Every structure is written in C-alpha cells, then in structure tokens.
Amino acid sequence: xxxxxxxxxxxxxxxxxxxxxxxxxxxxxxxxxxxxxxxxxxxxxxxxxxxxxxxxxxxxxxxxxxxxxxxxxxxxxxxxxxxxxxxxxxxxxxxxxxxxxxxxxxxxxxxxxxxxxxxxxxxxxxxxxxxxxxxxxxxxxxxxxxxxxxxxxxxxxxxxxxxxxxxxxxxxxxxxxxxxxxxxxxxxxxxxxxxxxxxxxxxxxxxxxxxxxxxxxxxxxxxxxxxxxxxxxxxxxxxxxxxxxxxxxxxxxxxxxxxxxxxxxxxxxxxxxxxxxxxxxxxxxxxxxxxxxxxxxxxxxxxxxxxxxxxxxxxxxxxxxxxxxxxxxxxxxxxxxxxxxxxxxxxxxxxxxxxxxxxxxxxxxxxxxxxxxxxxxxxxxxxxxxxxxxxx
Amino acid sequence: xxxxxxxxxxxxxxxxxxxxxxxxxxxxxxxxxxxxxxxxxxxxxxxxxxxxxxxxxxxxxxxxxxxxxxxxxxxxxxxxxxxxxxxxxxxxxxxxxxxxxxxxxxxxxxxxxxxxxxxxxxxxxxxxxxxxxxxxxxxxxxxxxxxxxxxxxxxxxxxxxxxxxxxxxxxxxxxxxxxxxxxxxxxxxxxxxxxxxxxxxxxxxxxxxxxxxxxxxxxxxxxxxxxxxxxxxxxxxxxxxxxxxxxxxxxxxxxxxxxxxxxxxxxxxxxxxxxxxxxxxxxxxxxxxxxxxxxxxxxxxxxxxxxxxxxxxxxxxxxxxxxxxxxxxxxxxxxxxxxxxxxxxxxxxxxxxxxxxxxxxxxxxxxxxxxxxxxxxxxxxxxxxxxxxxxxxxxxxxxxxxxxxxxxxxxxxxxxxxxxxxxxxxxxxxxxxxxxxxxxxxxxxxxxxxxxxxxxxxxxxxxxxxxxxxxxxxxxxxxxxxxxxxxxxxxxxxxxxx
Numbered sequence: 086x087x088x089x090x091x092x093x094x095x096x097x098x099x100x101x102x103x104x105x106x107x108x109x110x111x112x113x114x115x116x117x118x119x120x121x122x123x124x125x126x127x128x129x130x131x132x133x134x135x136x137x138x139x140x141x142x143x144x145x146x147x148x149x150x151x152x153x154x155x156x157x158x159x160x161x162x163x164x165x166x167x168x169x170x171x172x173x174x175x176x177x178x179x180x181x182x183x184x185x186x187x188x189x190x191x192x193x194x195x196x197x198x199x200x201x202x203x204x205x206x207x208x209x210x211x212x213x214x215x216x217x218x219x220x221x222x223x224x225x226x227x228x229x230x231x232x233x234x235x236x237x238x239x240x241x242x243x244x245x246x247x248x249x250x251x252x253x254x255x256x257x258x259x260x261x262x263x264x265x266x267x268x269x270x271x272x273x274x275x276x277x278x279x280x281x282x283x284x285x286x287x288x289x290x291x292x293x294x295x296x297x298x299x300x301x302x303x304x305x306x307x308x309x310x311x312x313x314x315x316x317x318x319x320x321x322x323x324x325x326x327x328x329x330x331x332x333x334x335x336x337x338x339x340x341x342x343x344x345x346x347x348x349x350x351x352x353x354x355x356x357x358x359x360x361x362x363x364x365x366x367x368x369x370x371x372x373x374x375x376x377x378x379x380x381x382x383x384x385x386x387x388x389x390x391x392x393x394x395x396x397x398x399x400x401x402x403x404x405x406x407x408x409x410x411x412x413x414x415x416x417x418x419x420x421x422x423x424x425x426x427x428x429x430x431x432x433x434x435x436x437x438x439x440x441x442x443x444x445x446x447x448x449x450x451x452x453x454x455x456x457x458x459x460x461x462x463x464x465x466x467x468x469x470x471x472x473x474x475x476x477x
Numbered sequence: 478x479x480x481x482x483x484x485x486x487x488x489x490x491x492x493x494x495x496x497x498x499x500x501x502x503x504x505x506x507x508x509x510x511x512x513x514x515x516x517x518x519x520x521x522x523x524x525x526x527x528x529x530x531x532x533x534x535x536x537x538x539x540x541x542x543x544x545x546x547x548x549x550x551x552x553x554x555x556x557x558x559x560x561x562x563x564x565x566x567x568x569x570x571x572x573x574x575x576x577x578x579x580x581x582x583x584x585x586x587x588x589x590x591x592x593x594x595x596x597x598x599x600x601x602x603x604x605x606x607x608x609x610x611x612x613x614x615x616x617x618x619x620x621x622x623x624x625x626x627x628x629x630x631x632x633x634x635x636x637x638x639x640x641x642x643x644x645x646x647x648x649x650x651x652x653x654x655x656x657x658x659x660x661x662x663x664x665x666x667x668x669x670x671x672x673x674x675x676x677x678x679x680x681x682x683x684x685x686x687x688x689x690x691x692x693x694x695x696x697x698x699x700x701x702x703x704x705x706x707x708x709x710x711x712x713x714x715x716x717x718x719x720x721x722x723x724x725x726x727x728x729x730x731x732x733x734x735x736x737x738x739x740x741x742x743x744x745x746x747x748x749x750x751x752x753x754x755x756x757x758x759x760x761x762x763x764x765x766x767x768x769x770x771x772x773x774x775x776x777x778x779x780x781x782x783x784x785x786x787x788x789x790x791x792x793x794x795x796x797x798x799x800x801x802x803x804x805x806x807x808x809x810x811x812x813x814x815x816x817x818x819x820x821x822x823x824x825x826x827x828x829x830x831x832x833x834x835x836x837x838x839x840x841x842x843x844x845x846x847x848x849x850x851x852x853x854x855x856x857x858x859x860x861x862x863x864x865x866x867x868x869x870x871x872x873x874x875x876x877x878x879x880x881x882x883x884x885x886x887x888x889x890x891x892x893x894x895x896x897x898x899x900x901x902x903x904x905x906x907x908x909x910x911x912x913x914x915x916x917x918x919x920x921x922x923x924x925x926x927x928x929x930x931x932x933x934x935x936x937x938x939x940x941x942x943x944x945x946x947x948x949x950x951x952x953x954x955x956x957x958x959x960x961x962x963x964x965x966x967x968x969x970x971x972x973x974x975x
Contacts, residue, residue: 204847204854211856348972369885371969380972407883410943411970457883457892457943458901 105468106130106153108141109447115165115454116439117424127164128153129445132468137439158449158462165419165454167215167446167466169437171362171426172316172342172397176206176219176234183224188258188276188285191304193229195219196246201239205399210236213402215446215466216244216427216436223253223318224261226276226285230304231316233432235446237466242444244432249314250304254328255321255343256375258282283327290335309337314431316362318342320377322349329357340429344387344394345377351390360429361387361394363421368407384421385412395426402454402461409455418455504528505954506541507935509551515909516924525555527931527954535925550935553948556905557924558603558932559887562871562912563791563817563837566593571610573617577661579640579779579788581617583607587629597624598958599966600886601947603932604634604913604922609641611793611817614658616641618779619791621916623932625952634918639815640779640788644802645795655802662810665780672773672781789813791837797824804832815915817873820844823862830866835915838863840875840884842893860894871912892941905940 107129114125116137128136128146130153136146143153158164174182181198184190199219200206209217214236221228233245259276275281293302293309307313319325320343332339341347342362347354354361363384366373373379380386385408387394396404401422409418427437435444445468452459463470505527512523512535524539525532534540541547565571568586587607597605603624609616619638626632646654773781782788790812792803800822807814816822816829820839829836842859863870872890883889891904899907913923921930931954938945950958960966967973 204845204852207854208845369883378972380970382970382972386971403883406943455943457889458895458941460896 104131104149104151106135106148106151107468108143108153108155109158109164109449110156111158111162111164111449112160113163114439115163115419117166117420118438118440125164127439127447129447129465129468132445134439134441134443134445136441161452162462163450163452163454163459164439165448165450166423166437166439166443167448167464168213168401168422169395169424169426169430169432170209170214170217170397170399170401170422171395171430172220172231172364173209173217173399174220174222175209175399176200176203176217176236177221178203183222184228185224185261188226188274189289190221190225190229191227191250191302193221194232194247195221195229196232196234196243199232199234199240206236209399210464210466211461211471212400213448213461213464214399215448215464216432218249218426218430220249220251220316223251223255223257225253226258226282227252227289227305230313233430235444235466237469237471242467244435245430249316249340249430250308252286252315252317252339254282254286254317254319254324254331256282256324257318258285279324283331286331287334290331290337294335309335311338315339316342320345320364320373320375322346325350326353328359329353332357332359342397343374345373345375345379345383347392347394348380348383348386349378351387351392354387354392355390361392362397362426362429363387363394364398365396365404365408366398368404368411381407382412384408384418385414388413388417393425394421395429396421397426406455406457415455504533504542504545505931505951505956506545506547507550507553507555507933508541508547509549510553510555510935512925513554513556513905513940514925515557515905516926522551523555525925525933527951530931530953530955532925532927532929532931532933534927548949554936554939554945555925555933556936556940557909557922558934558950558952559601559908560910560912560916560918560923561597561602561605561873561887562835562915563608563873564593564605565608565610567591567597567605567607568609572612573609576614576657577776578613578617579615579783580775581609582620582636583609583617584620584629584633584636586617587620587622587632589627589629589632594624595965596885597887598950598952599947599960599963600888601934601936601950602887603934603950603952604916604918606638606912606916608639608791608817611641611643611645611795612647613641614643614654615661615783616643618788621918623952625950625955625957634921635916637782637788638916639791640783641791641793641817642806643793643795644799645793645819651798658806661780662784662806665777666784666810668777669781669784783812784810786811786813789815791815791817793817793819794822794825795819796821800825800828800832804828807832807834820857820859823857823859826862826866826868829863830868836863836868836870837873837915838870840873840890842872842884842890843897858897860899861897864899869911871907871915888941895941901941 109127109129110124112124114122114127116122122139124139126138126141127134128141130148176199177195178198178200184193216233217236218231218233220231228251230247231249231251232243233248234240235242256279259278259282276285290309293305296302304313308315315337317328317339319328319341325341325347328339328341338359340360340362344361344363347361365384368381371379384394384396396408398404405418405422409415424433424437427433436446445465447465449462450459451462506524508524509522512520512525514520520537523535523537524541526534526539526541526545567588568583569588570586573581604621605624606619606621608619618640620633621635621638622632623634779788783790792814794800794803794816796819803816806812815835817837818839820841838859844857846855846857872887874887874890875884888908891908895901895904910919910923913919922932925933931951933951934947935949936945937948946960947958948960949956
C-alpha cells in the first residue's frame with residue numbers, strides 16, 4: 086500500500102489475512118495516558134496500537150512488511166479511546182437478563198445471553214462504547230457472572246468470558262416478588278422486602294463460607310477471596326451502608342454499582358475505598374431508580390472527596406458531558422468513561438487508553454469530546470471502523 | 478432534604494421579585510461584555526443600557542446614565558433572551574375535556590409560580606408562547622408571554638396568539654376526529670356566511686332604500702305571501718265587488734266597458750299592492766327593532782375569527798399523514814396557519830417545505846426507527862432532515878430522559894442541531910429572531926437593538942458550550958434570575974445549599 090496523504094476516511098475493511106498499517110493524524114489525541122497530544126498521531130497495525138506520539142517515526146517501527154497508509158483527520162479532529170462501559174445489561178437479549186424463578190443463580194453466565202444483533206447494542210457502539218461489561222440483571226439476589234466483550238465483532242473478542250459476580254443489594258428482587266397479587270400464590274416468595282434481600286445474601290455468603298462442596302459455591306468463594314470481582318448493586322445510602330456491613334462480616338471487597346446516593350455517604354466510601362461504578366442515569370431530574378434522591382453533581386462531589394469512579398450505563402458520552410456541566414472536572418469526566426472503568430473491571434492492560442500495545446479502539450470526533458455540539462465521525466474497534474449508521 | 482427545595486425556591490422567587498422591583502425605576506447597564514445582538518454585528522467589549530424596560534443604548538461607545546446601576550460583565554457574553562415558540566407547560570392544565578373550545582384562553586390558566594417559569598429563566602428563555610396541549614381538537618387561545626412576573630397581566634406580550642387544532646385523535650378513529658373538526662368548522666362557516674350575507678343585504682337595503690321603493694314593486698311582485706298579503710287579496714276582492722256593483726248600476730254598458738273596468742280594477746289592484754308592500758316594509762323594520770339582537774356566542778366569535786384569518790391556527794400534526802390533512806384544511810378554510818410537527822412528520826418534509834409555513838419541530842430531535850419487517854434500525858435526525866429540505870424551523874423542549882438527556886433544555890436543542898450540521902449562527906437565530914418572527918413579536922424581542930424590550934441573558938461563556946451557564950436573566954429591564962442567588966439550583970447540584 087502506498088502512503089496516501091489527506092485521505093478523509095480510514096481503510097475500513099482490512100483483509101484479515103493481510104497485514105495493514107494506518108497512521109491517523111489528528112489535531113488532538115486524548116491518550117488517557119498522560120497529557121493529551123496536540124497534534125497527535127496514532128499508528129494502528131493489525132488491530133493494535135503500535136505507536137502514539139506527536140510525530141510517529143515510521144522508520145523505527147516494524148510494520149510487518151507493509152507500508153503504512155496515512156489518514157489525516159483534518160482540522161479540529163480529536164481522537165480518544167473507545168469508551169468502556171463497566172456495567173450494562175444492554176448487550177443481553179431482552180429475555181435473557183433476569184432470572185426470576187430463583188434468588189441465587191451463581192452459575193448463570195451473561196455471555197450465553199448476549200444478542201450481538203441487538204439494535205440497542207449497535208446504538209451504543211455508534212455512541213462510542215467499544216467495550217462493555219455485560220452483566221446479569223438485578224431481579225434476583227445473585228444473578229450470575231458478567232462477561233466483558235467488544236461491542237462490534239459478534240463475540241470474536243471476548244476479554245473476560247466468566248467474570249464478575251453480580252449481587253443485588255437493593256430493592257429490585259423484593260419489589261418484583263411483592264408486586265404479584267396475593268402472597269399465597271406460587272409467584273410470590275421471599276424476599277418481599279429489603280430485610281429478605283439481606284437475609285438471602287447473608288445466608289448465601291454463609292453457606293459458601295461453610296461449604297466444602299466445591300462445585301456449588303466455587304465462584305462465590307473466589308469472589309469473597311478477592312480472586313473474582315464482586316459487583317453489588319446499591320443505590321440508596323442505607324443500602325450502601327449495608328454492603329459495608331456484609332463485607333465486614335464475610336471479608337469481601339465489593340465493587341459498588343449504582344451509587345445514586347453515594348454523595349450522602351462519601352465519608353464512609355472514602356474509608357472503605359470500594360471501587361465505584363456510578364449509573365448516573367437522567368441527570369437533571371430529581372428522582373432516580375428506587376426513588377433515590379438524585380444530586381446532579383454526584384460525580385463532582387465524589388471526585389472532590391477523592392473517590393475514583395466509573396460512569397456506566399448507556400450513552401456514556403452524554404453522561405460524561407452532563408457530569409462535566411454539573412461540576413465534574415473535565416479530565417476526570419473523560420477518565421470515568423475510559424481508563425477508570427477499564428481498571429475497575431480489570432481490563433486496563435488492553436483497553437481504555439491510547440498507548441502502544443493496546444487494542445485499537447478509537448473514537449474520532451469533530452471537536453472537543455465533551456462539547457454538546459461535537460459529533461462522532463467514526464468509532465473503531467480492533468482497528469475496524471463502524472460502517473456509517475443509516476441516517477435519515 | 479428535597480422538601481426543603483420547594484420552600485427555598487419559593488423564598489428565592491419572592492426575594493428575586495422584590496429585589497428586582499426595587500430597581501425597576503433605575504436604569505441598568507452591563508459593561509465590558511461580548512454582545513451577540515442577533516441583528517447583524519457582534520460587539521466586543523460592549524455596553525448595554527436599559528431604561529424603562531427597553532434597550533436605550535448598546536455599543537462600544539455608550540454613555541451610561543449616572544443614576545444607572547452598572548454591572549461589570551467582562552468575560553461574559555450577552556445575547557437576546559431566548560424565544561420559545563411552543564410550550565404547553567406553565568399552565569395548571571394543558572388540555573380541556575371538551576373537544577371544541579377555541580374561546581378559552583391560556584391566560585386564565587397560566588400559573589406564574591409554575592416550576593416551568595423558574596426553569597425557563599434559569600435556562601435563558603425570556604419569551605414564550607404558551608399553547609394548549611395536543612389532546613384537544615380545537616384548543617384554546619395561545620398567548621405570548623414573558624417569563625418574568627408574578628401575575629399574568631404583567632407578563633402578556635400578545636394575548637391572541639393563535640388557536641391549536643390537533644389532528645391527533647384522543648380516542649376513536651382519525652376519520653371521526655376529522656369529521657368532528659369539519660363539522661365544527663362547517664357549522665361555524667355556515668353561521669358566518671349567513672351573518673355576512675345578512676350584513677351585506679342590510680347594507681344593500683340601506684343603500685338602495687329609495688331605489689327599492691320604486692323597483693321592488695316590480696321586482697318583488699310575488700314576493701310576500703304573509704297574512705297581510707292574504708288580507709290584501711281579500712281587500713282586492715272587495716274592491717272588485719264594489720266595482721262590480723258600479724257596473725251593475727250602469728247596466729247597459731257593453732263588454733268593452735267591462736273590459737275597461739277590469740283593466741281599471743287591475744290597475745287599482747296594483748296600486749293597492751304597492752301601498753301594502755311599503756306598509757309591509759315598515760312593519761318589518763319595526764319588528765327588527767323590537768326583537769333583541771341575536772347574541773353571538775363566544776364559540777361563534779372565536780370560530781369566526783379563525784375562519785376569517787384574524788386568529789391564526791397552529792395545526793398539530795402527530796403523524797406524517799396529518800401534514801397532508803393540514804394542507805387540505807388550510808386550503809379549504811383559508812387558515813392563517815403554522816405547523817407543530819410530531820416526530821414522525823419528517824417523512825412529509827417535502828410537503829412541509831412546499832407549504833412555507835412557520836414550523837416547530839418535535840422535541841425528540843434524534844431517535845431511532847426500526848423497520849417492522851427487517852428490524853433494521855435507522856437513526857433519524859430531525860434538524861438534518863428539515864435543513865436538507867430548506868425548512869426554517871423553531872425548537873421546542875420535551876420532558877428529557879431517554880437518549881437525549883438534555884432535551885428539556887431549550888438551548889440544548891440548538892446544540893444538538895449544531896452537532897448534526899447546523900451552523901452555530903443559524904442555531905442561535907432559531908433560539909431568538911426566528912421564533913420571534915414566527916410569533917409576530919419581532920418588533921419587541923428576538924434581538925438586541927435600541928428600542929426593543931430589555932430582554933437579555935448574561936452567559937458565563939460562549940453560547941451552546943457545555944460549561945456555559947446563564948448567570949443572569951433580564952426581562953423588561955428587570956433582573957429576574959441570578960445564578961448566584963439560585964438556592965434551588967445549588968441544592969439540586971450539590972445536595973445541600975451553600
């Protein structure tokens with residue numbers, strides 16, 4: 086391939102068998118690995134980032150026998166790493182995220198329920214999310230294990246197949262059980278309140294602790310021992326406190342998911358140092374899930390208190406923009422949807438940064454990523470860019 | 478904690494209101510700002526002076542009155558307050574139970590203490606057209622009002638700002654819905670035609686009164702067949718009899734004479750008739766005077782105003798098919814119309830473009846549509862579609878939530894349009910001058926020019942930027958919002974007031 090200057094679009098479909106090398110030139114590159122480069126260049130070889138710098142010297146790198154194609158993204162172009170969603174049910178098929186016949190399903194795996202053709206998943210890809218921690222839902226107390234996948238390639242790249250255990254320390258399992266008519270039908274069972282949720286959690290952890298049965302409680306044992314991440318969904322301030330109580334009892338260190346009212350218990354969170362995945366849904370309204378009291382600058386307050394967190398859920402970029410508007414530092418906002426979530430879910434050696442050796446997951450923007458007036462030109466996963474979404 | 482919010486907010490509003498009243502008489506000036514006038518040039522390091530609710534001066538070389546309160550606005554951006562062309566917020570209830578109510582007015586329903594107005598001032602909206610909801614067939618009358626004020630009378634800029642006709646059936650079919658609409662319109666049209674005809678005739682009569690006296694005898698020979706006419710006939714017979722008697726007296730007269738007499742009789746008949754006719758007229762006129770004048774109902778008045786084009790209509794089109802129906806209605810009834818478009822109406826963009834009417838697009842400006850058969854998804858970007866068809870449109874806000882978190886903010890809609898290709902200049906225009914023109918209030922608001930209403934916003938930075946906040950909102954020369962004193966916002970942002 087010859088070196089072509091000023092090509093508007095990157096080489097979209099590289100032949101799998103043939104090596105390919107492309108040098109992307111942008112006015113600014115947010116590497117999330119130190120200060121942004123302005124201007125910046127990113128060399129992508131065979132789906133991996135080979136080199137990053139203000140000026141990449143092509144002579145010094147091994148391109149696997151091919152010549153690098155050069156793509157100048159033009160004025161005001163900005164590159165940043167593909168977004169990492171630390172907690173989402175979006176990839177799961179709509180009937181495949183919640184088990185409602187049993188409260189503890191430790192061996193259920195989200196990976197078996199991912200609908201690669203789901204429109205909602207494609208939307209997230211086009212909105213910049215390239216890696217997602219697909220987790221079971223919260224309709225039962227312990228839903229199973231999550232999987233970390235890329236959003237584009239139909240399961241070709243599975244980063245973690247059988248990952249974090251999900252536990253619901255919230256009202257979701259209870260509210261479902263409670264909503265069914267009379268308590269004497271077969272549809273109603275425990276828990277129907279928060280005490281019941283806590284009891285089932287405690288009971289399960291206790292069983293796992295005492296059990297010598299390797300097969301049944303292996304995964305939970307791993308989680309308690311810190312070998313497998315344990316995500317606990319908690320939104321209300323008192324639920325977050327309860328997570329702490331259980332953690333003390335059984336000696337695990339959970340990842341806190343939700344955190345709508347985290348700002349109320351920031352002192353406790355600082356003390357415990359749990360990794361935090363904020364859902365931050367619908368900022369700008371006053372009530373969140375479970376009727377939690379939303380505080381628009383929840384991320385900003387937590388950041389100021391010295392806590393590290395990821396922002397998760399759909400439309401990550403839009404959430405980061407509003408977090409920024411409502412008071413979060415811009416750099417922290419950028420990190421909270423890229424490098425920080427990658428770290429929390431344990432894939433920070435592959436995604437979340439633009440650095441040599443990382444997966445070539447990039448987003449090309451028409452301007453500053455956090456500005457509401459900026460649009461996405463393309464999203465790249467493993468060196469392949471998205472085909473343009475059908476737009477009317 | 479959030480219960481505190483409402484209370485604090487109420488206090489804040491009252492506090493704001495009182496402080497601003499104190500300054501009402503005093504001229505107000507902002508110095509050192511970048512002023513985006515929306516009337517041509519942008520002034521760097523400019524000064525703007527308000528007096529008696531109007532912009533008395535603006536520019537770089539401006540004399541500030543000594544008595545004026547001067548506010549330093551360096552590093553700030555000043556631009557005209559935003560004009561929202563369509564909202565159903567701010568009312569105690571947006572829709573009526575009865576389907577045809579063009580005589581009610583939103584003015585009776587607007588609650589100045591409604592959270593909408595506080596949010597509007599916070600987000601830079603100074604003028605808004607409050608319009609009845611989309612669930613009433615022929616809704617009430619809209620009003621263009623300012624967002625600052627404690628009582629509606631202080632807020633109104635234009636009270637007869639149109640009537641909403643909604644083409645979306647609340648229940649039942651579209652056939653029935655449109656039939657109901659046409660029935661109401663046709664009934665009113667018949668009445669109006671009758672009224673106009675009567676008026677015309679009356680005018681004609683007054684004009685040709687004398688001529689009529691001569692002419693009508695011939696013209697309306699067989700006109701009246703009322704009681705008097707019958708009496709007349711009876712009298713005629715009597716006359717004939719009398720003449721017959723006379724004839725008998727002159728027994729031996731020949732047939733010719735008889736004939737003559739007959740002719741005479743005829744002639745006399747005619748004279749009688751004429752006499753009677755004028756009598757008729759007199760008595761009829763008397764009747765008209767005695768009868769109490771027919772009272773025109775409020776419904777009739779409003780419907781007549783719509784049909785005569787005095788009262789513009791906003792036609793809400795829910796689906797693309799409604800656009801065509803709207804065009805038919807406009808043609809048939811000669812409406813002075815504008816279009817409020819539901820999100821699906823982008824499919825009728827060409828029709829909308831051809832109509833060349835003022836257009837307000839849906840608040841959900843970006844959404845996805847799934848093909849029912851293939852499940853293939855298409856992303857629809859409304860501002861892009863309508864710009865491609867060269868349609869000039871204004872924005873409206875929605876409830877937010879979903880995929881467009883910010884669509885409850887008016888400025889956010891413009892930012893979204895820019896994101897999808899609209900030049901920033903055009904987007905700012907669509908927040909200010911364009912809607913002002915649509916509403917017919919552009920001589921008062923929409924740009925910063927000498928003599929216009931003193932409605933401006935002071936921004937912390939460039940408009941449409943993610944970091945930019947409205948620091949101050951001025952309506953009619955009064956500061957109606959200050960971010961620094963917005964305790965509710967502080968609570969919402971930080972969970973606690975400072």
